[in-house]
Amino acid sequence: MLSVAQVDKRYPNGVLALAGLNLTVAAGEILAVVGGSGCGKSTLLRLIAGLDSPTAGRIALDGTPVTAPRAEIGLVFQEPRLMPWLTIDQNVAFGIRHLPADERTRRVSECLARVGLASRSGHWPRELSGGQAQRAALARALVGRPKVLLLDEPFSSLDALTRGDLQEHLLDLWGDDQPTMILVTHDIEEALFLADRVVVMQPDPGRIRTEFVPPLARPRDRTDPDFLRCKRRLLADLGHASGFSRQRVAATV
Amino acid sequence: MSAHAETASACGAALAAASVKETEASPGHAWPHTAWPGGNRLIGFILPLGLALAWEAAVAVHWADGRLLPTPSRILAALATLAQSGELAGHVLATLQRVALGFAFGVAAGTVLGAVSGYWTLARQLIDPTLQALRNIPSIAWVPMFILWFGIFETSKVILIAVGVFFPIYLSLSASIRGVDRKLVEVGRIFRFSHREMITRILLPATLPSYVVALRSGLGLGWMFVVAAEFMGAEDGLGFLLIDGQQTGRPAVILASITSFAVLGKLTDWLLASVSARFLTWQDSFKPAE
Numbered sequence: 077m078l079s080v081a082q083v084d085k086r087y088p089n090g091v092l093a094l095a096g097l098n099l100t101v102a103a104g105e106i107l108a109v110v111g112g113s114g115c116g117k118s119t120l121l122r123l124i125a126g127l128d129s130p131t132a133g134r135i136a137l138d139g140t141p142v143t144a145p146r147a148e149i150g151l152v153f154q155e156p157r158l159m160p161w162l163t164i165d166q167n168v169a170f171g172i173r174h175l176p177a178d179e180r181t182r183r184v185s186e187c188l189a190r191v192g193l194a195s196r197s198g199h200w201p202r203e204l205s206g207g208q209a210q211r212a213a214l215a216r217a218l219v220g221r222p223k224v225l226l227l228d229e230p231f232s233s234l235d236a237l238t239r240g241d242l243q244e245h246l247l248d249l250w251g252d253d254q255p256t257m258i259l260v261t262h263d264i265e266e267a268l269f270l271a272d273r274v275v276v277m278q279p280d281p282g283r284i285r286t287e288f289v290p291p292l293a294r295p296r297d298r299t300d301p302d303f304l305r306c307k308r309r310l311l312a313d314l315g316h317a318s319g320f321s322r323q324r325v326a327a328t329v
Numbered sequence: 330m331s332a333h334a335e336t337a338s339a340c341g342a343a344l345a346a347a348s349v350k351e352t353e354a355s356p357g358h359a360w361p362h363t364a365w366p367g368g369n370r371l372i373g374f375i376l377p378l379g380l381a382l383a384w385e386a387a388v389a390v391h392w393a394d395g396r397l398l399p400t401p402s403r404i405l406a407a408l409a410t411l412a413q414s415g416e417l418a419g420h421v422l423a424t425l426q427r428v429a430l431g432f433a434f435g436v437a438a439g440t441v442l443g444a445v446s447g448y449w450t451l452a453r454q455l456i457d458p459t460l461q462a463l464r465n466i467p468s469i470a471w472v473p474m475f476i477l478w479f480g481i482f483e484t485s486k487v488i489l490i491a492v493g494v495f496f497p498i499y500l501s502l503s504a505s506i507r508g509v510d511r512k513l514v515e516v517g518r519i520f521r522f523s524h525r526e527m528i529t530r531i532l533l534p535a536t537l538p539s540y541v542v543a544l545r546s547g548l549g550l551g552w553m554f555v556v557a558a559e560f561m562g563a564e565d566g567l568g569f570l571l572i573d574g575q576q577t578g579r580p581a582v583i584l585a586s587i588t589s590f591a592v593l594g595k596l597t598d599w600l601l602a603s604v605s606a607r608f609l610t611w612q613d614s615f616k617p618a619e
Contacts, residue, residue, distance in 0.1 A: 125519065127515060127518060127519070144521070145518055145519050145520070145521050146521075147521065150519075151519050153512065153515075153516075155512065157512050157513060157515075157516050159513060159516070159530075159531070159534070160611050160612070160613060161534040161535070161537070161611040162534075162611075170516070170520055171520060173520070200610075200611050200613075201611075201613075202611070202613035
């Protein structure tokens with residue numbers, strides 16, 4: 077279980093990015109965090125990943141505080157961030173560099189096959205398409221079999237077709253070890269398609285506005301009337317959270 | 330869940346099939362378009378050879394006077410004479426040795442200090458202002474002091490060359506370490522890299538391309554400074570040959586020395602560039618059309 081308790085984050089420039097944030101994520105849960113830009117959702121993910129430390133409050137995984145990056149917590153960034161000087165298999169091996177060489181080779185090729193990149197193993201990152209590069213990044217995060225997988229808008233720079241394909245693929249991959257997943261996104265459809273629970277954040281200072289458990293059976297269908305109903309509901313929450321509807325009302329009056 | 334799994338694996342299979350096809354037809358693995366693989370490089374010889382031939386012809390038909398600017402044939406003859414007497418080899422070896430030593434010391438010092446000041450802010454604050462100030466002194470200005478301190482022989486020459494080589498290496502390395510993509514460094518942090526791993530597995534490869542450029546410009550400066558060093562009283566070396574040619578009124582010898590500098594400089598740069606190219610095949614760089 078991952079717990080975020082009374083967490084504040086103030087940046088050196090004085091900006092209060094998060095204030096009094098509380099969040100508990102059960103093992104194996106898929107949680108989506110949505111919100112407009114500047115609501116602190118990426119900050120939250122960086123804190124959980126141990127890349128930054130909170131100004132106040134506590135983050136713990138299974139009772140142990142997270143103060144620095146940990147092997148049990150994997151992170152997929154918005155960009156693939158593959159090392160351009162390493163081939164794809166070497167990039168994936170980054171995550172398990174402490175293992176003996178033969179074990180490493182086996183795990184890497186297994187993982188690459190799992191994300192559909194077996195044939196790209198010896199290629200340079202520059203030879204991959206955007207979707208393939210993000211698959212490789214996913215493989216790099218998963219190869220160490222983390223308990224928690226954090227995803228920071230992982231598919232936002234991909235085209236709609238590739239994005240849909242990778243979302244399904246992600247669910248499929250989750251089925252293997254069923255890690256806890258926290259997905260930060262601004263794509264409501266993505267959140268509803270993937271998550272067991274959706275948390276809506278609002279800015280100034282960043283905090284949780286509301287939570288929503290979509291009453292949708294899996295596998296989910298983006299065109300299903302229930303799915304669309306959830307989408308409308310979430311859109312309304314989000315519009316409210318960013319102050320958008322209030323502004324619009326003010327503009328029309 | 331199962332329907333999704335099927336879709337995903339079907340997509341995976343299609344993707345794998347597509348990528349196999351792509352590999353076969355990949356332009357990166359295709360043969361060069363030219364019928365003769367070395368053809369492109371030989372283009373570089375057209376300009377110097379053309380100019381040489383034009384000058385040779387101009388002097389032959391008495392359009393120009395070849396006395397102060399000797400023809401290529403006379404330069405080659407001078408080179409041949411120097412080579413036969415063994416004199417040329419001696420000068421070339423002496424100069425090469427000075428450049429090699431000066432380059433080695435300059436690169437070593439520039440690399441160590443550049444790496445330290447790029448990676449460690451406190452060290453940067455401590456040494457960088459001083460080095461930046463020293464950088465603005467023309468290296469030749471040190472010659473009188475170097476001669477006083479290290480004597481007229483090899484030491485002062487090698488140190489002068491090393492100083493010239495040092496600055497581009499130092500500057501470029503410390504700047505390029507600071508310019509390494511934060512995003513890649515964060516990947517290292519996520520995987521809990523130690524300082525050493527961060528340096529060897531991320532900073533070093535990331536700075537390699539600009540480091541190679543710095544090495545090449547450092548080497549160029551090395552060749553420049555060796556002439557200055559040999560002007561300040563040497564008994565051998567191509568710079569000595571140059572002065573000797575001037576003092577004995579033999580322009581062909583001066584040009585023979587200059588030609589040797591050009592050839593040696595180009596050769597050593599080519600050597601450096603081709604050795605380093607093997608480590609930089611990963612670069613996704615601009616490749617102009619042929």
